[in-house]
Amino acid sequence: MDPYDSDSSADEDLTETNVLLGYADEDVIEDTISHLGGWPSWIDENTPPPGDYANCKVCNSPMLLLLELHGDLPDHFPNNERRLYIFGCPRKPCNRKPGSIRAYRATRKVSLPGLPLPQPQEKKKQPQPQQQPQEKSKPTLDPVAPPKPKLDLGASLFGATSLTSSVSANANPFSLTPSSSSAAAGAGANPFAMPKPATPATQSPATTSADKLAETFADKVRISSPAPISASGTATKQTPESMGAQAPWPAQSAFPAPYQKYYLDAEYETMSRPSTPTVPENVSVEPMEEEGAGGEGDADMKDTFESGMDKAFMKFSTRLAHNPEQVLRYEYRGTPLLSSYTDQVGKRLHPEHSAGRVTTVGGGSMPPCEYCGASRVFEVQLVPHAISMLEDGREGVGLGEGDAGMEWGTIIMGVCGQDCAPEKIGQLGWREEWAGVQWEEMK
Template structure:
């Protein structure tokens, strides 16, 4: 299997023995980053502290107990939604009794829409309000947002039309910490492991939004958003912190564009050997556990998943708005939603993005628009979040522990929200969880 056969997009030649993709990787960091909003674990904070999400969103659909925050992400996308403030959240139930059950992991999107009058006099006034040094700085090429937020290395791809919170490009739109580009990466010839050396962020206008993890990614222009529907019914209050279990440790997020090593000759992982007819027969005779082991060995998606992550094993998340997720398996219910678009991407070395097309994610229940992939959590996030949490009691005969292979977030392509200018609206988004396969160990 060629190590470049994967579901991510935009891979291109780079200096030395490495290749860079459009996927922005997130790393857990103890050091404070330029993005004070995005983080792994800890307690959630709200875009508008006076308007927390409805309390029902805090509860696991299985046990009805409050869940813990896995990820909070500043998802501002100036090129896609220039007048929207948007934050993303993924919550998970820490109880093992809820593992592998639908509704034990949920996601929210908070969005505040600002109406902008295309009035020339107003635009002139806004320009006058911006200090001249800042205006001069804005005329310069945008620097890599991946480098400004999360300490991501500058992109080697040059200016791009892909506005992503983890990667920004030159544009009159406000910058997003996860979206920017410029000079060649200084880390391209090194194994890309959790770099923390951030370059200073470019000066931003006084009224510009903070750079976010989402702005650092290269994205394609989105279709115009459709009008959003108003939510019905009064919300229940968000539970107090005392109602939640002990939170996962709080980590800041550092970011770096994914780089892949270029071996002289593609090889299969040493643990992946061809399976003979005799082995298949003996597996079938060995019972259900042996059959599961055999089927797992044949799962090419898992081999591709593990091989791809091995290039950057410390990554805790992968971000590419309108991209294609890296599947843990293509045989489960979630994998089948993407398998059609994923199989089309397995070209040699050059990988084209599905750009949200071809997936069968359920449409947005609020506005009816399609949903597109934005971010996914990787298995290393479990290692980071659960470190030191052994023996934390959550109830009689229960214990903490996560057992998923990846958590995939699909969001409304139109970023629907409340129609009122500047009013925060909450939307529950689609989460696809690919649970860890229970492979028999001898």
């Protein structure tokens, strides 16, 4: 009987993860705030960041915007508006040096914790003149307008419509059902679980369309309410708003030519998983004989191969290859994808050193927030395809000899787990956050 030998491809099925992937497009998808490259915009145009935030810490020259992300998280911080930024220096002498890539968070409170969000005030009814006693006034009912829907803060990070349509119809195997999310949050639930928003059985016509339009990015990354985070460090830095007058943000003319602007769309990460091929019962399988099989030479080759292979980079590359067009990965309180376990960032964040959780709780990984002492958590990272998008057509632009070319493998942004911000409603607070940069391996 002939041995079974088939080159037919195995069937594949898809596995969906809790990671939201961002994709770049020159055309507006839904959200006009989140984008790669271009010029930054601010939550409050009258309150730009401190001027020092514009500069590279190596050469003290203005940097270019790599990413602006609309980051409202109503499940975690319902009273806060949030926006995230990553800037990078394009000058060659600054490559691979700490401070050449910086990350910022802007947060503004729109209500105090425990209080409802501000609602538009209804006009008071004017008193009606009294009717003469001899006249019988017919009771009149003032028309009552349907209640206005409660809008989430800000526009959708990547656009509600496109996100809704792009999410796989298959249920996330790690998600919590809406009915069990609150109970599971305090009962050892998967910390990365994300319940899908429940769809009410009936909706009034006044709320259906508006609620859909008001859906934010956080609706796509909802997870069970997190336990309070205790401060694992102490505040070592004054907040910008407490420091008084500071240098203004530079004019656009002070910056090099910006990278091309790309808007962002997103969908949950799906990975193909090849099924194990089945061998018919009437077919025998014979092992292939290889020269030198079982000898010492095979063991030497195996050791040489494994020692020369960077396991972290192989895992990094393989994971990205499932969705090669992704430019960013988002999972609030999740775990970043590392390109190395042996560099400074890898040693901080690899599960072997951080017990699988990227947080400063229980030993430390990311440095704590310098402004309030709270633990930092992972939120977003840029991946290499963002470089090819941003650098397209950049030859000879802006810096005399042209941009140096970005040499990072991934930029990981860790944010304050308590989203510290000014307590005064309406006051915008700026915070520099942790940017963990893993650089390309030197050839």
